[in-house]
Amino acid sequence: MTGKSVFEIIGPAMIGPSSSHTAGALRIGRAARLVLGEKPATAEIVLYGSFAKTYRGHGTDRALAAGLLGMNTDDDRIKDALAAASREGLDIVFKTELSGAVHPNTAAITLTGVSGRNVAVEGSSTGGGNIVISRVNQFIVNIRGVYPTLLVEHRDRPGVIGRVTTILGQSGINIASMNVARKQKGADNLMVIETDEPVTEEMQKQVAATPEVIEIIAMNSF
Amino acid sequence: MILRHDFAELVEKAEKRGCPLWEIILEREEQEQAVPRRELWNKMTDYWRTMSQAVEEGMKAGNRSLSGLVGEEAYQLKRYAESGRALGGPNTVMAAAKAMGVGTVSVSMGKIVAAPTAGSSGILPAVLLTAAEQTGASEDRIIGGLFTAAGIGRIIDDIASTSGASGGCQAECGAAACMAAAAAVEIAGGTPGQAAHAGAIALKSILGLVCDPVAGMVEIPCIKRNAMGAANALLAADMAIAGIESRIPIDEVIGAMKEIGDLMPASLRETAQAGLANTPTARAIERQIFGTE
Incomplete structure (x- = not known):
């Protein structure tokens, strides 16, 4: 029987401006890289709903790139992650889809790794930096990224x-x-x-x- | 089962023991989360250092948000406070500059600590730093203040909410001002009872505030509301230390906040559908940033 921790009120340390549109987006990118299991060479990212509408103003694109590069939510380099991606030879294409959103803050990521391996990962940012990975390749899943x-x-x-x-x-x-x-x-x-x-x-x-x-x-x- | 606490009970315990509120809150955290005290203290100390750094960064010249809509307001206000001409006195105006500074860091993709949220992250560091500077309090005393603030925030979150999407801005900047006011009283050496009154006064003063950010981004009016939240908290702390009491006890103020949040239409809870977000200027800004739709 435990109550909420005081650190759910003060914390986490994070790169702004938004826990859902920045920190959560980064974690979706990071999860996609984990599924790929190697350095990505190309990424196609389709943004849905609110992600599609407001991604530039919230740095959602930079956060997703940072996640694909393996950064954490409090990494000072997130702001320049798009440049860092091109320096590391990661080619990212962003597309937006305003209709047909499963959840308002959803990104569908298709990755090709340096070895030529392909994966498709879809995830949503559900608030406060929390995420749900809802699709891995053709499989419908429900991964929250809380446990290994x-x-x-x-x-x-x-x-x-x-x-x-x-x-x-x-x-x-x-x-x-x-x-x-x-x-x-x-x-x-x-x-x-x-x-x-x-x-x-x-x-x-x-x-x-x-x-x-x-x-x-x-x-x-x- | 979630353990719920109310504030009156915390105050009673602290007064009986003759200790500050943070002692009781830290002790409970230690027991409930089964984490050693030292570890909790160190984690909060790390957060404080990140917060202080954000205050410094945010008041520098040359900041600019992602949208370009805000950037150097904190720097402008800091310069003005330093001029000695500030009508509200240098401390309050500088505190407002600090609060805006942290908000600016957040919207420029810098590092902040959510307190309780990213959008209201400027109020607590600004107020605590100001109170510590004014009273010569040590860093340890500030860390204690952060535990007091977090303990109150937890009660607000249990009873009402600390999210603009469910409770409006009163749940973000209001909660932050309430937390900061009580913590400032403790940093200044006030009693637990005075801390409770300060929190109640600060929260009462912002009840009903809606969350209506322009273009759905945490910039307009959020940054300036952080400034107002800091000033509100400092004034509430001063009133309480002066011996002024809130006629409505803090637990009941939090209950009122919950009722108001529940009555608030969704259009005024972080959806950018009404209020400031729906003004002609806001809609023009939205088109300019996101293109026409």
């Missing part, structure tokens, strides 16, 4: 989930929550596993070695 999160794409076969969670359990990893998203029956699935402890590289290797597992992505530092 392991994404495991795997074939739709009986027993896979048990094998993966057993590996985590035997490594002393406690699962905080878990969801399985699938495109359709028999198609590939995506396990979204929120854990209390970060999943180490060694454990990731073990999970990846499970025959039905296609790919794993560890999102440890939101």
Whole structure:
């Protein structure tokens, strides 16, 4: 039984002007980079709703770029993140879509990494710097970026989930929550596993070695 | 279950123990969050240093917001306060400049500490710095004041709100002024009871204020409302230390704030649909920044 912390009233330290349009936007960009798992080379970002309407005035574009570069919400370099992106060879294109918004502050990000890997990530800023990642590639998900999160794409076969969670359990990893998203029956699935402890590289290797597992992505530092 | 506290209970505890409010608030935080006192203190100290730096940065010449609508107002007011001609006295006018300075840093994509929000982040640092300068209080005393402020903010957030989208500007700049007034009293060595009266007086004076930012951005009128919030808090603190009481107790003022926030139409809660945001000049500014739609 705990009350709210006084640090929910004073804090966080952040780059202004807006916790939802700046800090939250950065965290969506950062999450997209975590899904990519490498340095991005190109990014196409579609801004929806209020993001689309007011992004310039709130530095939403710079914040998203900063997130893609891996910066945190209180990084002094956020203001110049667009220039920093071009210096680092990251080519970003922004598009706006005023209608059809799922949530007023939504960004859909398509990334290509330096190795040529592609990912698509969609997320919304839900207020006070909080976010929800709602789509990873074709999978509908619900990732809040509060816990270390392991994404495991795997074939739709009986027993896979048990094998993966057993590996985590035997490594002393406690699962905080878990969801399985699938495109359709028999198609590939995506396990979204929120854990209390970060999943180490060694454990990731073990999970990846499970025959039905296609790919794993560890999102440890939101 | 959320633990709810009211202010009267905090004051009673502090007065019985003969300690400042922040002692009680810090103790509770330690127990409820299970975090050692030293760690809490250090975190608040880090925040204070970020706040003080924002005050300094914000009053420099050459600042400019993302939209270009605001920038050097804090610098202008600081220069004027230094001239010795300020009608409101150098302290109050300088406090207003400091508050605007932090707001300017925020809208120029500089680093601030939300207190309670980014849009109202100037009031608390400005008032606490001014109170400390005037009384020669140490940094530790300021950190104590920040805990007092945060403790009151928590009560406001539990009972009413600290978000413009749900309670209007009274929930942001009003909450900040209330928090700052009470903290200033403690920094100046006033009693917990006086701190409560100061908070009540400051909050009463801004009840009903709507959140109607031009073009939906945290610039107009937010920066100047930070200045007014700082002046409001300092005056409320002075009144309380002078022995003036709020006839309506602070917990009831917070209740009134909640009622007013609930009655406030959505068009006046951070949606840029009415009020200042809907004036011909505001709409022209909006078209200029975001293009025509």
